[in-house]
Amino acid sequence: RDRTTTRPREHTIVVSDPAIIRSALIDHADAFSNRPLPRFPAGRPITHSITSAPYGPLWQGLRRNFTADILHRSRLGVLTPLEREAAAATVASLSAQAGNNGDVVIRNTLHGAVLALFARLCFGADDDNGMDERALRTVLQMQQEFLSNFTLVRATDRSWLTRLLHWRRRRRHAGVFDRIDEVFIPAIMARRRRRSRDGVCGDGFRSYLDSLLELDIPIDDDDDGRARRPLTDEEIGFLIWEFLSAGTSSTVTCLEAHLAAEPGIQDKLHREVAAHHLRSMTGTAASELHLPYLHAVVLESLRLHPPVPFVLRDVRAEDVAVALGEAAVPPGGASVSFVLGGIGRDREVWTNPDEFRPERFLEGGEGEGVSLVPGPKEIKMMPFSAGRRHCAGVAMGMAHVKCFLAEFVRELEWAPPADGSGIDFTELDEFIKWMKTPLRVRVAPRLLK
Numbered sequence: 001r002d003r004t005t006t007r008p009r010e011h012t013i014v015v016s017d018p019a020i021i022r023s024a025l026i027d028h029a030d031a032f033s034n035r036p037l038p039r040f041p042a043g044r045p046i047t048h049s050i051t052s053a054p055y056g057p058l059w060q061g062l063r064r065n066f067t068a069d070i071l072h073r074s075r076l077g078v079l080t081p082l083e084r085e086a087a088a089a090t091v092a093s094l095s096a097q098a099g100n101n102g103d104v105v106i107r108n109t110l111h112g113a114v115l116a117l118f119a120r121l122c123f124g125a126d127d128d129n130g131m132d133e134r135a136l137r138t139v140l141q142m143q144q145e146f147l148s149n150f151t152l153v154r155a156t157d158r159s160w161l162t163r164l165l166h167w168r169r170r171r172r173h174a175g176v177f178d179r180i181d182e183v184f185i186p187a188i189m190a191r192r193r194r195r196s197r198d199g200v201c202g203d204g205f206r207s208y209l210d211s212l213l214e215l216d217i218p219i220d221d222d223d224d225g226r227a228r229r230p231l232t233d234e235e236i237g238f239l240i241w242e243f244l245s246a247g248t249s250s251t252v253t254c255l256e257a258h259l260a261a262e263p264g265i266q267d268k269l270h271r272e273v274a275a276h277h278l279r280s281m282t283g284t285a286a287s288e289l290h291l292p293y294l295h296a297v298v299l300e301s302l303r304l305h306p307p308v309p310f311v312l313r314d315v316r317a318e319d320v321a322v323a324l325g326e327a328a329v330p331p332g333g334a335s336v337s338f339v340l341g342g343i344g345r346d347r348e349v350w351t352n353p354d355e356f357r358p359e360r361f362l363e364g365g366e367g368e369g370v371s372l373v374p375g376p377k378e379i380k381m382m383p384f385s386a387g388r389r390h391c392a393g394v395a396m397g398m399a400h401v402k403c404f405l406a407e408f409v410r411e412l413e414w415a416p417p418a419d420g421s422g423i424d425f426t427e428l429d430e431f432i433k434w435m436k437t438p439l440r441v442r443v444a445p446r447l448l449k
């Protein structure tokens, strides 16, 4: 079986042509199913996460547990009340923070709320799930530190000189991983105690942690996973870190980009959402309701501002040559970087691609039927990537974004800041496409108008 290497490849190939991306990720999926392994501090079980496990029985087991058990579509309705509570708390907090003129910077509040929601899905829905406000603040800091150093650490990985020059930031980045055990292991132990005291899930809510406590993984990925063992607490801690981090920043980035939408679009969205009395509906995920305009707004935003700008693969030389036609790949193989950012703005596919026009995704529009994760047909956008390693949280990501957005436009009116400074759409050139200047908006309660 093809294995990925822990040594950074000397050679990186950047691919932005959608036809070649499709051919590599879908037609040559066997060769393009491993990510380059990051250099994490020695001693970490770096391959024991969905994102870093090589394609094989371990990855299959971890991913199946995640998608078929915890994130399965049939469970999304069960999660809706938690999503609504988180969205409502965010509305209350933003309203309270808005100054006299109504201006408020939303990113930190939103990030905290989305993280708290993921923590409940992960550790259990009760307040005493072991992740109090202090622990959540620590995780928020860890995520911010991790993301702010990620691009630099990757870029400086290749030579000892760049590693030496940037050792301080590299050390800070590695320090995040040193804190994972300290933050999560007490909560893991508390959940285990509760389960043995009160029965299987303690509070009756099957959390991601519950699934990990019950999961057996292959002892050896090379013998097709026949012999199995439970996960260690350290491995569970790392999987929890992945769960809390993989979706939080992309969900926040996605929402930030939506809320900058024009008033005309917002009013139309408000009319649709209000007509559905979303709040009174229970047991149905926002993503499952018939809200075509909400769906179109989310897709249009993902087309224009995909939160993850590129995806990486670790590939052997012969596979690169077959799939990409690269003649001069060194025998050591290559890292391939597939650029997702520009696909949705292709002028040959989209009319006036830089315009925010959700209508293109409604019936009869050029985007009707475009799928969130492209299959073997032409790729018109791919915010969640494609092929075997495409985003494992598509359904949950969409459900969260729609639920927050619906609650936001139902309760509040959003406008550019009162001081006339406008909205700066410049994105940071990093692993996650944050807006360079965190979005500041004017909010006003809708019901009082």
Ligand code: HEM
Pocket: 050, 051, 052, 063, 243, 244, 246, 247, 248, 250, 251, 254, 306, 307, 308, 311, 312, 383, 384, 385, 386, 388, 389, 390, 391, 392, 393, 394, 396, 397, 398, 401
């Ligand atoms: C709007 C929200 C989101 C976007 C745009 C997004 C996008 C992506 C992208 C582009 C990838 C890389 C795929 C590749 O390498 O081919 C990815 C991977 C992944 N995402 Fe998401 N994501 C989002 C939300 C979430 C959520 C909510 C979760 C769940 C907690 C999640 C969990 C994951 C995981 C586990 C992977 C690794 C999959 C694997 O290696 O098998 N994502 N995501």
